[in-house]
Amino acid sequence: MANMVTLTIDGKPVTVPAGTLVIDAAKQAGIDIPAFCYYEGFSVQAACRMCLVEVEKMPKLQPSCALPAAEGMVVHTETPKVVEARKSTIEFLLTNHPLDCPVCDKGGECELQDMTFRYGLGESQFLEIKHHADEKQWSPLVFYDPARCILCYRCIRVCDEGLGVAALGLSYRGVSAEIIPNKGDHLECDECGWCIDVCPVGALTSGTYRYKSRPWEMNYVPAICTHCSNGCKTTLSVRNGEIIRSNNRDRSGINGEFLCVKGRFGFDFVHNEERLQSPLIRKDGKLEPVSWSEALKFVVSRVRETIERNGKFAVIGSTRTTNEENFYLQKFARQGLRTNNIDHHRSGDVITLVDALAGRTDALATVGDLYTCDAALVLGADLAQQHPLLAYQLRANWRHHRSPVFVVTPGPVREDQYAARSLRAEAGGEVERLEELREELKARQNLVVLYGASVKGEAVRRLVAFGDSLGIPVKYVCLVDYVNSRGAVDMGLLPHLGPGYKPVEIPGMHLDAMMAAPDLDVIWVAGANPLEGGREFASKNAFVIVHELFLTETAQRADVVLPSMSLYEKNGTVTNVCGEVQRTKAGPKVMGTKSDLDILGLLAAQLGFDIGIPSQEKVLDEIRRTVRGYNVPLPVLATGGAAQAAVLNGNVPVDAQPEQVRPSGDTLFTSGTLGKYSKRLAQLMEAPGRLFQP
Amino acid sequence: MTLLAPPHPLEKRVLLRRFPEPRTEPVWIDEYLRTDGYEAIRKALAMEPEQIVDEVKKSALRGRGGAGFPTGMKWSFVDRKSPKPKYVVVNADEGEPGTCKDRILMGYDPHRLIEGVLIGGRAIGANRGWIYIRGEYREYIDILDRAIAEAYERGFLGSNVLGTGWEFHLSTHTGAGSYECGEETALLESLEGKRGNPRLKPPFPATSGAFQCPTIVNNVETFCAVPDIILNGGEWYAALGTPKNGGTRLVCLSGHIERPGVYEVPLGMNLLTILNEIGGGVWKGRKLKAVIPGGSSSPVLKAEECDIPADYDSLAKAGSMLGSGATVVLDETTDMAKVLARLMKFYAHESCGWCIPCREGTTWLKKITARLEEGIGSERDIDTIDRISQSMLGRTFCPLGDAAAMPAMAIARKFREEILEKLSRADAFAPVEGAQPLVVL
Ligand SMILES: Cc1cc2nc3c(=O)[nH]c(=O)nc-3n(C[C@H](O)[C@H](O)[C@H](O)COP(=O)(O)O)c2cc1C
Ligand code: SF4
Ligand code: SF4
Ligand code: SF4
Ligand code: FES
Numbered sequence A: 001m002a003n004m005v006t007l008t009i010d011g012k013p014v015t016v017p018a019g020t021l022v023i024d025a026a027k028q029a030g031i032d033i034p035a036f037c038y039y040e041g042f043s044v045q046a047a048c049r050m051c052l053v054e055v056e057k058m059p060k061l062q063p064s065c066a067l068p069a070a071e072g073m074v075v076h077t078e079t080p081k082v083v084e085a086r087k088s089t090i091e092f093l094l095t096n097h098p099l100d101c102p103v104c105d106k107g108g109e110c111e112l113q114d115m116t117f118r119y120g121l122g123e124s125q126f127l128e129i130k131h132h133a134d135e136k137q138w139s140p141l142v143f144y145d146p147a148r149c150i151l152c153y154r155c156i157r158v159c160d161e162g163l164g165v166a167a168l169g170l171s172y173r174g175v176s177a178e179i180i181p182n183k184g185d186h187l188e189c190d191e192c193g194w195c196i197d198v199c200p201v202g203a204l205t206s207g208t209y210r211y212k213s214r215p216w217e218m219n220y221v222p223a224i225c226t227h228c229s230n231g232c233k234t235t236l237s238v239r240n241g242e243i244i245r246s247n248n249r250d251r252s253g254i255n256g257e258f259l260c261v262k263g264r265f266g267f268d269f270v271h272n273e274e275r276l277q278s279p280l281i282r283k284d285g286k287l288e289p290v291s292w293s294e295a296l297k298f299v300v301s302r303v304r305e306t307i308e309r310n311g312k313f314a315v316i317g318s319t320r321t322t323n324e325e326n327f328y329l330q331k332f333a334r335q336g337l338r339t340n341n342i343d344h345h346r347s348g349d350v351i352t353l354v355d356a357l358a359g360r361t362d363a364l365a366t367v368g369d370l371y372t373c374d375a376a377l378v379l380g381a382d383l384a385q386q387h388p389l390l391a392y393q394l395r396a397n398w399r400h401h402r403s404p405v406f407v408v409t410p411g412p413v414r415e416d417q418y419a420a421r422s423l424r425a426e427a428g429g430e431v432e433r434l435e436e437l438r439e440e441l442k443a444r445q446n447l448v449v450l451y452g453a454s455v456k457g458e459a460v461r462r463l464v465a466f467g468d469s470l471g472i473p474v475k476y477v478c479l480v481d482y483v484n485s486r487g488a489v490d491m492g493l494l495p496h497l498g499p500g501y502k503p504v505e506i507p508g509m510h511l512d513a514m515m516a517a518p519d520l521d522v523i524w525v526a527g528a529n530p531l532e533g534g535r536e537f538a539s540k541n542a543f544v545i546v547h548e549l550f551l552t553e554t555a556q557r558a559d560v561v562l563p564s565m566s567l568y569e570k571n572g573t574v575t576n577v578c579g580e581v582q583r584t585k586a587g588p589k590v591m592g593t594k595s596d597l598d599i600l601g602l603l604a605a606q607l608g609f610d611i612g613i614p615s616q617e618k619v620l621d622e623i624r625r626t627v628r629g630y631n632v633p634l635p636v637l638a639t640g641g642a643a644q645a646a647v648l649n650g651n652v653p654v655d656a657q658p659e660q661v662r663p664s665g666d667t668l669f670t671s672g673t674l675g676k677y678s679k680r681l682a683q684l685m686e687a688p689g690r691l692f693q694p
Numbered sequence B: 001m002t003l004l005a006p007p008h009p010l011e012k013r014v015l016l017r018r019f020p021e022p023r024t025e026p027v028w029i030d031e032y033l034r035t036d037g038y039e040a041i042r043k044a045l046a047m048e049p050e051q052i053v054d055e056v057k058k059s060a061l062r063g064r065g066g067a068g069f070p071t072g073m074k075w076s077f078v079d080r081k082s083p084k085p086k087y088v089v090v091n092a093d094e095g096e097p098g099t100c101k102d103r104i105l106m107g108y109d110p111h112r113l114i115e116g117v118l119i120g121g122r123a124i125g126a127n128r129g130w131i132y133i134r135g136e137y138r139e140y141i142d143i144l145d146r147a148i149a150e151a152y153e154r155g156f157l158g159s160n161v162l163g164t165g166w167e168f169h170l171s172t173h174t175g176a177g178s179y180e181c182g183e184e185t186a187l188l189e190s191l192e193g194k195r196g197n198p199r200l201k202p203p204f205p206a207t208s209g210a211f212q213c214p215t216i217v218n219n220v221e222t223f224c225a226v227p228d229i230i231l232n233g234g235e236w237y238a239a240l241g242t243p244k245n246g247g248t249r250l251v252c253l254s255g256h257i258e259r260p261g262v263y264e265v266p267l268g269m270n271l272l273t274i275l276n277e278i279g280g281g282v283w284k285g286r287k288l289k290a291v292i293p294g295g296s297s298s299p300v301l302k303a304e305e306c307d308i309p310a311d312y313d314s315l316a317k318a319g320s321m322l323g324s325g326a327t328v329v330l331d332e333t334t335d336m337a338k339v340l341a342r343l344m345k346f347y348a349h350e351s352c353g354w355c356i357p358c359r360e361g362t363t364w365l366k367k368i369t370a371r372l373e374e375g376i377g378s379e380r381d382i383d384t385i386d387r388i389s390q391s392m393l394g395r396t397f398c399p400l401g402d403a404a405a406m407p408a409m410a411i412a413r414k415f416r417e418e419i420l421e422k423l424s425r426a427d428a429f430a431p432v433e434g435a436q437p438l439v440v441l
Helices: A022-028 A080-095 A111-119 A154-162 A194-198 A261-265 A292-308 A323-336 A350-356 A367-372 A388-401 A430-442 A458-469 A485-490 A511-516 A553-557 A596-607 A616-626 A634-638 A672-676 A679-686 B029-034 B039-045 B049-058 B071-076 B102-108 B110-124 B138-153 B184-191 B220-232 B234-240 B271-278 B312-317 B336-350 B356-373 B379-392 B400-414 B416-425
Strands: A004-009 A012-017 A052-055 A074-076 A142-144 A168-171 A178-181 A204-206 A219-224 A233-239 A242-247 A280-283 A286-289 A313-316 A376-379 A405-409 A421-424 A447-451 A474-478 A522-526 A543-548 A560-563 A572-575 A580-584 B087-092 B128-133 B169-174 B215-219 B248-255 B261-266 B288-292 B326-331
Touching: A004 A022, A012 A022, A052 A080, A080 A111, A080 B356, A080 B379, A154 A168, A154 A194, A154 A388, A194 A204, A219 A580, A242 A261, A261 A679, A280 A292, A292 A522, A292 A543, A292 A560, A292 A596, A313 A323, A313 A511, A323 A485, A323 A522, A323 A572, A323 A596, A323 A616, A350 A458, A350 A474, A350 A485, A367 A388, A367 A447, A376 A388, A376 A430, A405 A430, A421 A430, A430 A458, A447 A458, A458 A474, A485 A572, A543 A553, A572 A616, A580 A634, B029 B110, B029 B138, B039 B110, B039 B220, B049 B071, B049 B110, B049 B220, B049 B234, B071 B110, B071 B215, B087 B110, B087 B184, B087 B220, B102 B110, B102 B138, B102 B220, B110 B128, B110 B138, B110 B169, B110 B215, B110 B220, B128 B138, B128 B184, B138 B169, B184 B215, B215 B220, B220 B234, B220 B248, B248 B271, B261 B271, B271 B288, B271 B326, B336 B356, B336 B400, B336 B416, B356 B379, B356 B400, B356 B416, B379 B400, B379 B416, B400 B416
Parallel strands: A004 A074, A313 A522, A376 A405, A376 A447, A405 A421, A447 A474, A522 A543, A543 A560, B087 B128, B087 B215, B128 B169, B248 B326
Antiparallel strands: A004 A012, A052 A074, A142 A204, A168 A178, A219 A233, A233 A242, A280 A286, A280 A560, A572 A580, B248 B261, B288 B326
């Protein structure tokens, strides 16, 4: 246990580990010391002087953000002298501040406003002309207004220390000092927009939110980012059914404040004008809009007829739908359509891992573990591009705890910047190089191993064997690509495994087999785009039913297109790359769409399938009761927490079909089909040089 | 190069002892060696490092860069046993307005500085030193570079100093025109190639300085005092000055004085003696109005406050400071509002902008005082100057904020009546002929 010291803050004794900053010790005692430049988790600047406190036996006021607590220290945080100092700091800040609060995006949630309310003088003594510098646009997403900037350097630090991008710096001096992109006039960065969020004032504004809304005009909806598998919690700001912005300022969820460009800005696909808002039926070779009842009736008749003549079904599920929908879909397929021909786009070999780790507990890492583990090993994955939150966690762990990261990848990755060792290996050959790291890894207390899609099948088993041979606790993360890729596996969107990795009696066709089968009667695609890139179903005459947001390649081939909701529009749970189950809530509304659960529920009722009530709560309840490892505590979910599913429940005696694992190859700025309908992501992709390269 | 005046009889030349006659050429290595140059380092090499530090402690030498911190004590803070390399840094930024002494030392006696640095390096167990010199001093940079080359040639610098096996390297590093880069931690940032912002203290440079290694940073004059301390002993040096204020120092006399220039006087010499005897009194037979005794950051002394010994402690007691030894004389005709405005313009220009009270305070002061200089303003402005200054004092990140606030407060308080009188004279609403814009943006 660390050396503890006891100090007195405003008369309250507080005991904290030696070295704790007074500002943090005060927080522990429930005392809020105002601060602009202090930002938890980032380096101390001691620049704003807002946090000055009086310390007995010290003649000058002391910045509590830079003052380590010491035994017997007596601190006063709100004496007349302290209050006077804060008043004068606010007065100083306002001298050159434009005070354009009525039109400033930050108005209503501005720390300078709040602080002025708390400490401001009622009257200004400043009679001079204010210093001014013009606003600048640094990227399609980031605008900077130097006049509003209070120079707290938060933006510089989150970018540099937090992300390792270091796109921002400080230029000029004195009152002319301002933040600048290190490239001079434009940003070359991840465009994550975190700098905008941490800005305490309206100096950094977002190209997507500027002048759109007042903070009090919006509803705040807790959702899970629908893009990558990391499962960042995001708070959607929704006005009149429209998402206006996305951020996570309350730091709830596994990601704290972190979001990458997709989570913060990539929500605009929701309101893309190409969204399907009416069902379509192919009439005379052309897809024509029809009513929901007509479309459903059409589907019911074709399905019933196919069932009656013992026709062949194939079902392709989604990696972006909820666990409830996936569970219901596989039930619909297995019990309703009576087929095990069900699969989805698999992007990581989870099955082999679950089998190889059979019988263990604590062998699967959480997102939190990446921040606390003593070392991490990354195999065959470009985390900064494809798993931004995981990359952030590892970096924060190194920054705060110096936990080393070891990297074995085909090409350079951003982790090389600080990695203890970076080895290069051809995709698929990563595991071959592990011996070179043995001694260094053995010396650590514990290890988390993250592996990408190139490590699959036997390689996963060899990896686990290597982990076992180290003699230290090792946890694993099998990297998968999309928001509910992992949930799709856990919920049994697989031809040979039902929910909870339970083998089925007669395995059905996997995805490749479905694509190649010439004799399918009905192909049901619930939120996937298997025909992307010009691929085709070998069953030329199959009746194709597609649930989609957009008229994708697959939807264009459909006989019936049912306009479905995106994840942001519905309630449910999703499972992230680490197997952590989280709840997401419906935010915006898009007229004419239905959730996949509703669609399947309506059809099940009309088809007379007895597969349970299609209510999210009811299905979740069934999942919790029947899927092994998914009895996740509801209060955790209800309060916005993440509960890791316990999927290690013995061997999985099936062929894991590693050849079915295919990485989607997304980058920081792409997100499969969905990403193509985000104009903002497209805009960023067009701006050359924007993408940060290590 | 500035002409060094012949010594005044009241001067005590130790630092300038090689200059009994006016001259224009630096002392190059042969002349330096003829006048017992590099004898001190020979002696120091035979001493234990602790002994060197003790000798400097005994000398009561205090830093000549401005803060007057006891040099021996500073050197003793370096952990010689630290496995990290240790560094010596010379502060030759000479940025304090009115200060023009370091350049005399570097320009005339460059080897004295090199020798002082060598002794400092020996004392803390360093193998590397830099002279961080302001970029405007091109002439002196060239002189130092030549002297350093000479010292390398003769084995005083290099991988085997005087055959003792001790390695010591030295080079100049040029600043880029920022007053703040004279502040020791900003200097270190700049030396490392970064933006010249000051660092959070602690840790102090003695623990974590250049490249996070133990480092001593001292002024040029401070290092230049060291060779004679080692040669003649700390007690000898201390006895030249007053208790706790050892030795002699350079005073840079400027302003409204008959004989401006750089002089060497023992610490504790009466300020009026310096002005009237050495400096020849206020110019043009005018009366003294005020003196800025230790560089622009030191609070101004009114004429009647000037009858005091000029050493660190006496000036501190009088509410001012000895600072960098730059003594600016202001005669009875001086417009104090103008002095104030000029000073505030300097600090607003030089504030690095890192912290709020200094960044905003200096600019605000500049704007108000620019107005007062034009005769536009009211009594309330003078109160505001006082209030702004107090809001800066002791609350800024580095001492530059204090350096601006102290003189502002002193002038506003001591010359309140004069400024008020000026304000009442001017017609605030009529355009003043040839006036500058009200506010310089
Ligand atoms: C704003 C500011 C500017 C300074 N400029 C100089 C300078 O130009 N030269 C100098 O020697 N010290 C300067 N100092 C003092 C240094 O920080 C430091 O105290 C000095 O280098 C220590 O050396 P000394 O102990 O030998 O005086 C400055 C301090 C401040 C706060
Ligand atoms: S832009 Fe915002 S976050 Fe960055 S320094 Fe200015 S006020 Fe702080
Ligand atoms: S890291 Fe992944 S989950 Fe998080 S915001 Fe980015 S795309 Fe979304
Ligand atoms: S007081 Fe603050 S703004 Fe002024 S120079 Fe020092 S750090 Fe920079
Ligand atoms: S919060 Fe401590 S100085 Fe800014």
